[in-house]
Amino acid sequence: MTSTFLADKRSGPDADHPPPETVRARGRVRRRVLHWLTAVGFQVPALVLFMGLVLLPMLFALYAAFFRWGGFGMPSDYIGTDNFTHLFDNPVFLGDLWRCLVLVVLSLVIQLPFALAMAVLLNQRLRGRAVYRMLFFAPYVLSEAITGVLFAMIFAPDDGLADHLLGGIGLDGLGGEWFADPSYVMATLFVVMTWKYFGFHMMLCLAGLQSIPKELTEAALIDGASAWQRFRSVTLPLIAPTLRISIFLSVIGSIQLFDLVWVITQGGPDHHSETMAVTMFQYGFKRYQVGYASAISVVMFGICLVFALAYQRFVLRRDLEGATTTMRGDGK
Amino acid sequence: MVVPLVYAVLSGFKSTDELSRNPFGLPEHWLSGNYTDILGSGDFWRLVGNSTVIAVGTTVLVVAVSALSAFSFARFAFRGREVLFTFFTLGLMFPFAVAALPLFLLLRSMGLLDNPLGVILPQAAFGLPMTIIILRAFFREIPGELEEAATLDGCSSFGFFWRVLLPMARPALGTVAVLAVVTSWNNFMLPLLVFTDSTWWTLPIGVQQFQGQYSAEYARVFAYLVLAMVPALAFYSVAERQLVGGLTAGATKG
Numbered sequence: 001m002t003s004t005f006l007a008d009k010r011s012g013p014d015a016d017h018p019p020p021e022t023v024r025a026r027g028r029v030r031r032r033v034l035h036w037l038t039a040v041g042f043q044v045p046a047l048v049l050f051m052g053l054v055l056l057p058m059l060f061a062l063y064a065a066f067f068r069w070g071g072f073g074m075p076s077d078y079i080g081t082d083n084f085t086h087l088f089d090n091p092v093f094l095g096d097l098w099r100c101l102v103l104v105v106l107s108l109v110i111q112l113p114f115a116l117a118m119a120v121l122l123n124q125r126l127r128g129r130a131v132y133r134m135l136f137f138a139p140y141v142l143s144e145a146i147t148g149v150l151f152a153m154i155f156a157p158d159d160g161l162a163d164h165l166l167g168g169i170g171l172d173g174l175g176g177e178w179f180a181d182p183s184y185v186m187a188t189l190f191v192v193m194t195w196k197y198f199g200f201h202m203m204l205c206l207a208g209l210q211s212i213p214k215e216l217t218e219a220a221l222i223d224g225a226s227a228w229q230r231f232r233s234v235t236l237p238l239i240a241p242t243l244r245i246s247i248f249l250s251v252i253g254s255i256q257l258f259d260l261v262w263v264i265t266q267g268g269p270d271h272h273s274e275t276m277a278v279t280m281f282q283y284g285f286k287r288y289q290v291g292y293a294s295a296i297s298v299v300m301f302g303i304c305l306v307f308a309l310a311y312q313r314f315v316l317r318r319d320l321e322g323a324t325t326t327m328r329g330d331g332k
Numbered sequence: 333m334v335v336p337l338v339y340a341v342l343s344g345f346k347s348t349d350e351l352s353r354n355p356f357g358l359p360e361h362w363l364s365g366n367y368t369d370i371l372g373s374g375d376f377w378r379l380v381g382n383s384t385v386i387a388v389g390t391t392v393l394v395v396a397v398s399a400l401s402a403f404s405f406a407r408f409a410f411r412g413r414e415v416l417f418t419f420f421t422l423g424l425m426f427p428f429a430v431a432a433l434p435l436f437l438l439l440r441s442m443g444l445l446d447n448p449l450g451v452i453l454p455q456a457a458f459g460l461p462m463t464i465i466i467l468r469a470f471f472r473e474i475p476g477e478l479e480e481a482a483t484l485d486g487c488s489s490f491g492f493f494w495r496v497l498l499p500m501a502r503p504a505l506g507t508v509a510v511l512a513v514v515t516s517w518n519n520f521m522l523p524l525l526v527f528t529d530s531t532w533w534t535l536p537i538g539v540q541q542f543q544g545q546y547s548a549e550y551a552r553v554f555a556y557l558v559l560a561m562v563p564a565l566a567f568y569s570v571a572e573r574q575l576v577g578g579l580t581a582g583a584t585k586g
Contacts, residue, residue, distance in 0.1 A: 144518065154336055294433060
């Protein structure tokens with residue numbers, strides 16, 4: 001439609017010309033429309049799949065969140081924003097938000113620096129570094145379910161590997177109810193998460209490190225910069241774009257955490273390891289309060305959206321500018 | 333990093349009794365019974381088969397559909413292109429967990445519960461954004477002259493796509509295919525929702541169920557875990573380069 005309109009406007013001056021010109025203009029219009037149809041035609045399967053199974057369900061969740069609804073038939077009991085207001089005086093959900101924040105902070109403060117340090121180490125000419133790479137990355141390839149069960153066994157009370165290790169070095173008192181003790185459960189989960197995802201962030205950092213031109217660090221070396229100075233003023237600024245991506249993925253990952261928690265604790269003991277996704281699952285699939293669970297989905301979606309937009313606006317934008325100014329300048 | 337894995341392999345060779353007496357050392361008697369029992373049962377192989385069917389189905393679908401779309405994004409200038417592309421990339425930001433509930437309701441109304449398509453279709457749909465982004469970047473690098481030459485030789489745009497572009501893009505297609513296989517293989521939440529009946533259970537669901545069923549027999553569960561890890565780790569050791577390449581490309585371009 002629009003391209004026809006445009007083409008007509010362009011051929012406007014031709015309108016009074018003799019027939020051959022008009023025919024040619026019409027041909028041009030037809031070709032434009034045809035071109036557009038071909039281009040969009042290739043998009044159709046992707047659009048159908050994406051709209052039908054990603055967009056439509058999300059929009060429906062937004063709709064259902066305003067109803068009291070058990071999930072059968074169409075929602076009819078409209079209750080306005082009640083689901084949302086109840087959500088924010090539900091201690092479990094408030095706890096979810098808190099735990100999510102804790103996980104984000106822990107990943108940013110512990111996991112990422114550790115991943116970067118390992119990446120820097122593996123970026124050196126190290127014996128057998130290919131093997132290390134394989135090993136560190138392997139956990140990422142295992143499913144969350146397998147990882148979860150494995151660590152549920154390792155941290156099993158009394159007979160698990162963790163307790164035996166502690167017992168072996170005379171610290172029997174420290175072990176025990178790793179996943180069953182409200183005060184330990186999140187810390188233990190974080191250990192499992194680190195085991196699982198650390199290699200992925202390390203790989204990202206490694207890829208970032210390898211895109212840094214060797215000449216830069218060599219130049220700094222000649223100028224007499226110490227290892228720390230080289231890291232601080234050459235490596236770190238150049239790897240910053242990669243780190244920002246890592247941070248983004250960590251945060252989004254923490255918001256949607258489900259599989260590991262579900263396999264290991266199902267949110268227990270007494271909701272102390274529940275995440276938003278687990279709470280949503282509990283309400284939606286166990287208690288059939290689908291409207292309420294939809295409201296949780298919507299809030300998760302909102303948090304992701306706000307975070308993603310803000311992050312893109314304030315943090316990633318710098319990378320786009322940086323990519324066109326500093327990187328090109330350095331490359332030459 | 334490897335300790336948990338080695339521990340699991342060794343534990344699988346012990347008896348549960350020995351496991352609590354001798355947690356660290358090598359097994360006193362290497363018992364292979366735990367492993368062979370599982371390998372000898374049809375259940376385990378059925379799970380492996382289900383996971384494979386679903387992973388292959390998802391991969392074929394997502395790669396085919398994304399390739400068409402990425403081709404159009406990379407080689408055509410058309411009205412609404414950028415809007416459409418942004419529309420797809422938005423999908424990258426939203427976690428699956430958000431859509432899980434309404435998706436379940438949709439699948440139920442379509443009668444796709446307990447049907448492998450109920451997992452394949454959504455997995456492909458959620459894999460689209462990343463796959464399209466990676467493929468588009470790759471398709472763009474193929475020189476325009478090739479397309480002109482093909483057109484002069486009388487190739488239609490689909491002919492160019494099918495006979496020139498796809499064969500040339502084999503490495504990129506390999507990368508996105510490996511990503512799709514791994515994501516599908518490891519998916520837990522969707523099969524958990526869709527398959528209420530054990531016929532179509534995938535390996536991750538099987539692992540969780542097995543642990544629930546044999547929670548007292550540690551050594552058995554360890555053996556099961558190890559066997560369940562083997563396909564993923566084997567695939568990883570073969571396709572490592574492509575997987576890592578795909579993840580880093582996808583992450584930095586997203």
